[in-house]
Amino acid sequence: MSGISGGLLGRIAALAIVLVFFQIGVVSEVPVFGVSVDLSPLLVAFVGLLCGSTVGAVTGFAVGLLVDLALVQTLGVTSLTLTVVGYWAGRLREVRDPQAALTPLLVGAVASAGAMVAYSIVQFLLGVDAPVSLELLRQIVLGVVVNTIVALPVWAFVRRCLIGGLPDDPRRRRRRAYTTGGLSPLSRS
Amino acid sequence: MHDKTVRRRRAVLALLVVLSLILLTAYFGEASSGGLHSVQRGFLTVVSPIQNGANKALKPVRDLIGWFGDTLHAKGQRDELRKQVDKLRREVIADDAEKHSYRELLSMYRLDNQLSVNDYHPVTATVVAKSPNVWYSTVTIDKGESSGIHVNDPVINSEGLVGKVAQAASDGAQVTLITDSSVGVSARIGSSNATGIVQPKVGDPNDLLLQYLPANTQASRGEYVVTSGTVSSPDDSLYPPGIPIGQVTSVNEESAYRSVNVHPLADLHNLDVVQVLTSGSGSLPSNITRLTTDLPAGQQAVPSGEQLASTGSGG
Numbered sequence: 257m258s259g260i261s262g263g264l265l266g267r268i269a270a271l272a273i274v275l276v277f278f279q280i281g282v283v284s285e286v287p288v289f290g291v292s293v294d295l296s297p298l299l300v301a302f303v304g305l306l307c308g309s310t311v312g313a314v315t316g317f318a319v320g321l322l323v324d325l326a327l328v329q330t331l332g333v334t335s336l337t338l339t340v341v342g343y344w345a346g347r348l349r350e351v352r353d354p355q356a357a358l359t360p361l362l363v364g365a366v367a368s369a370g371a372m373v374a375y376s377i378v379q380f381l382l383g384v385d386a387p388v389s390l391e392l393l394r395q396i397v398l399g400v401v402v403n404t405i406v407a408l409p410v411w412a413f414v415r416r417c418l419i420g421g422l423p424d425d426p427r428r429r430r431r432r433a434y435t436t437g438g439l440s441p442l443s444r445s
Numbered sequence: 446m447h448d449k450t451v452r453r454r455r456a457v458l459a460l461l462v463v464l465s466l467i468l469l470t471a472y473f474g475e476a477s478s479g480g481l482h483s484v485q486r487g488f489l490t491v492v493s494p495i496q497n498g499a500n501k502a503l504k505p506v507r508d509l510i511g512w513f514g515d516t517l518h519a520k521g522q523r524d525e526l527r528k529q530v531d532k533l534r535r536e537v538i539a540d541d542a543e544k545h546s547y548r549e550l551l552s553m554y555r556l557d558n559q560l561s562v563n564d565y566h567p568v569t570a571t572v573v574a575k576s577p578n579v580w581y582s583t584v585t586i587d588k589g590e591s592s593g594i595h596v597n598d599p600v601i602n603s604e605g606l607v608g609k610v611a612q613a614a615s616d617g618a619q620v621t622l623i624t625d626s627s628v629g630v631s632a633r634i635g636s637s638n639a640t641g642i643v644q645p646k647v648g649d650p651n652d653l654l655l656q657y658l659p660a661n662t663q664a665s666r667g668e669y670v671v672t673s674g675t676v677s678s679p680d681d682s683l684y685p686p687g688i689p690i691g692q693v694t695s696v697n698e699e700s701a702y703r704s705v706n707v708h709p710l711a712d713l714h715n716l717d718v719v720q721v722l723t724s725g726s727g728s729l730p731s732n733i734t735r736l737t738t739d740l741p742a743g744q745q746a747v748p749s750g751e752q753l754a755s756t757g758s759g760g
């Protein structure tokens with residue numbers, strides 16, 4: 257978590273609050289293909305992808321707690337799932353540092369699928385009386401598809417909001433690495 | 446340094462996971478009046494006004510997004526409803542056609558019962574072709590000699606007399622309508638016994654003229670003109686008595702014989718289903734038709750009361 261400034265944390269907090277309320281106030285009331293877009297796993301995954309695993313996990317916990325409090329759900333369930341999602345996305349950045357343009361799309365899809373499946377599993381473990389049915393699977397699949405569709409715009413928005421506070425933007429770092437001569441194939445020749 | 450970072454990262458993760466589990470367990474285990482529930486209610490109390498405000502502020506955004514969804518949904522509904530309308534329209538048209546046929550057949554059935562034309566072995570036929578000119582006075586039907594239809598057989602529909610068969614093939618026949626100049630039908634005005642000949646009015650093929658009535662014949666507008674059941678010449682077909690032909694529209698008194706203008710009851714321009722009163726071998730119409738061919742021209746053959754009674758025909 258070294259290098260994370262208070263300004264960045266403030267930006268993340270503001271972004272989380274705005275997106276959670278936007279999710280509750282607008283997005284959840286506009287069904288697409290019969291399901292609603294869930295911005296929280298996308299937000300957490302993209303924060304993890306930009307800021308690392310620790311910040312991702314903390315953001316996941318905080319956003320999950322906010323969602324559970326605001327929606328009067330069982331406290332801890334969303335926190336638990338989103339903590340894991342944020343941590344995983346952060347680790348992906350730290351270990352692989354993927355630069356492909358479609359990375360946010362895949363990360364968004366995997367994060368959404370993981371969050372939805374994990375949430376369902378925890379709910380079942382808690383004994384919520386809901387049968388495993390094709391309808392539930394359909395909802396999860398459609399939810400993942402819809403989240404994947406909006407992943408790129410959400411990624412662009414989150415990145416735009418946080419880019420100013422990031423200590424070391426992966427793209428800038430990569431560009432700098434080429435220009436300083438350390439990794440450029442041209443410099444080797 | 447690296448180990449320390451890894452340890453710290455893992456510790457944070459473990460802490461958050463454990464914290465989540467503790468929250469989950471505590472929340473799930475406590476009563477609704479417990480501490481965590483109270484915190485949640487308190488949060489809700491604080492956040493509700495903000496949430497309401499945000500909800501109102503974001504309503505236009507929600508409506509805008511919803512508008513797109515509603516538009517797409519409405520388009521889908523519109524297409525679906527158009528298909529339903531087309532389907533229902535086809536059904537209504539089919540129902541109307543069936544209803545029309547049913548009414549015609551019912552009327553014909555009632556007319557058959559009223560006039561006792563069953564003795565004439567009625568054959569129901571559909572009009573398949575009409576003379577294309579404005580003055581058309583012939584139609585083609587889909588039944589012919591194979592159904593027992595012969596030349597000069599009378600043709601009726603649910604409204605009244607239509608005409609007679611002019612030519613018959615095995616599976617079709619041509620019917621000359623009563624508005625054709627070659628047709629003359631022995632008829633009488635319903636209230637009197639005076640008979641005359643109904644022929645098309647010169648210059649107006651849609652109207653008929655009942656001619657050669659005795660000068661003292663009383664007729665008034667609106668009275669029905671029906672077949673008399675006699676033939677006026679050997680070439681005429683034997684129309685069963687009492688078949689309605691038309692209604693008197695006016696009376697002409699300028700000559701020695703009285704004549705009346707008659708408007709045909711049958712809508713001859715919109716014929717669909719007709720009945721041909723066939724004259725099978727040995728039947729009353731057959732016998733009388735054969736008898737009339739032996740008579741000199743100008744004499745009339747009238748079926749006797751016994752003959753009419755034996756066939757059930759009246760009027």
